[in-house]
Amino acid sequence: MNYESGGVGEAERYALPDMSEGGRRRRWLVYVIVAAAVVLVVGYLALGHSKPTDQPFGASDPSSQIPTVTVMQPGSNTIVRDISATGTIAARREMPVGVAGEGGRVTRVLVDAGTWVKAGQVLATVDRSVQSETAASLAAQVRVAEADAKLAQADLDRAKQLVSRGFISQADIDSKTATRDAAVARVNVAKASLAETQARNGRLDIRAPAAGLVLTRDVEPGQIVSAGSGVLFRVALGGQMEMQAKLAESDLTRLSVGVPATVTPVGTDEQFKGQIWQISSVIDPQTRQGIARIALSYAPALRPGGFATARIIAGSNQAPLLPESAVQSEGGQNYVYIVDKDDKVVRRNVTTGEVSDAGVAIAGGLDGSERVVVSAGAFLNPGDKVKPVLQKRAS
Structure with missing residues (x-):
């Protein structure tokens, strides 16, 4: 009996695993439970350092939905209320200079464009050879008339000395007085003729009407000029410049004389300070624009006829x-x-x-x-x- 019991216990001890269908299911169930436990442990470790919240799992933070x-x-x-404008540079007061006299052949041109001149300065001279001879002839006639007047005065003085002696009648005195007066009148006529000729000759010189800057020169020595020759020189009075800014009708109503402006000629970064000195009283019916004239001091970069832009300060507010x-x-x-x-x-x-x-x-x-x-x-x-x-x- 002992052998039997001992044998049975040993057999049960070394029995083969249960390979039945129920045994396999139990083993798979154990594997699934172990895998789930591993996943839960890993998840816990991964989230172990995150900040805990009071919200349930899957709920979003309402503050994260508020836009920033x-x-x-x-x-x-x-x-600053400013107005931009475009326009051209020009002389503020341009003086065209031509032939004031009878003209003739130009003998010398004494200035060129860019030259500063004084009032009355000679810009060019015209040949006056014939006019000079005429003036000399008239000067001689003045001297002849003066000699006749001097002689007539002497005759009158002598006649007055003889009146008291009875040698000269009062009628003779009156006649000699008339002769003397006629001689003096002839002197005055001769002098007037000479002065007229000299004035005409003086007008042969082409002169600057006022001090300023010569802008253009359109005459050369040897050229024949006359009153119909047109403009020979253009002079900017005092060298003063301006910008003729074209502005819309609505912008002109916002401006007044004295408003400051900054002008920038095209092709340069230089800016020039100025101010409006005249506003057009007429609007072009085609373009609905007017002209605001901005006064500028002379600068070499301000070339008449050049294009420029302007920034006009129309005012400011808070x-x-x-x-x-x-x-x-x-x-x-x-x-x-x-x-x-x-x-x-x-x-x-x-x-x-x-x-x-x-x-x-x-x-x-x-x-x-x-x-x-x-x-x-x-x-x-x-x-x-x-x-x-x-x-x-x-x-």
Whole structure:
């Protein structure tokens, strides 16, 4: 009996694994449970350093759904109202100079374009050989007339001495007096003729009517000139220049005499300060433009006939200034979005003013202390909750 029991126990001890269908299912179940436990442990270790939350698994943070927007407080800015214009450079007062006398052959030209001249300075001379001889002849006639007048005066003086002795009658005295007066008159006529000829000869010289800068010269030695020869020289009075700025009718109404302007000739970076000294009283019916004349001091870069641009300062005022992206428009009404104290979006209608590279001036609707949404206004609606981020103002 002992052998039997011992044999049975040993057989059970070394029995083969259960390969039945039920045994396989149990083993697979054990594998699945172990794999699930490993996944849970790995997940726990991976999330072990994350910040715990009070929200249930799978729930999202409501604050993460609030959009962030950039806002600015525009404050009050000095808005310069400027007008851009184009036009040409010209002499402020141009003096055309031609032949004032009878003309003739030009013998010398004494100045050229770019020369500064004084009032009355000779610019060119005309041949006067014939006129000089005429003047000499008249001068001789003056001397003859003066000699006759001197002789007539002497005869009259002698006759007066003989009247008291009875040798000369009063009638003779009257006759000699008349002779003397006629001789004196002939002297005056001769002198007047000489003076006229000398004046004519003086007009043969082409002279500057006033001090200034010679702009053009259209005459050469040997050229025959006359009163019909046209303009021989052009002189800018005092060298003063101007820009003739073409402006729209609406812009002209905003300007006045004395308004400052900055002129930049084409082809150079030089800028010249000036001011408006005359505004056109006539508007071109075709272009609806007028001329604003900007006075400028002489400079070599200011060449009459050249093209230039001008920036005219029409005035300034204080107003909030916003970027164009902040201003929305709907139905002809401009508006902006502002963020109130509860960080909610509020629509505010505004009136816009000057628009420039710096931004849009707000003429009404804002005092500058509001937090204005800079951009993304098209994606917002009044009442939306936002996270405002204040944009620093440029210094």
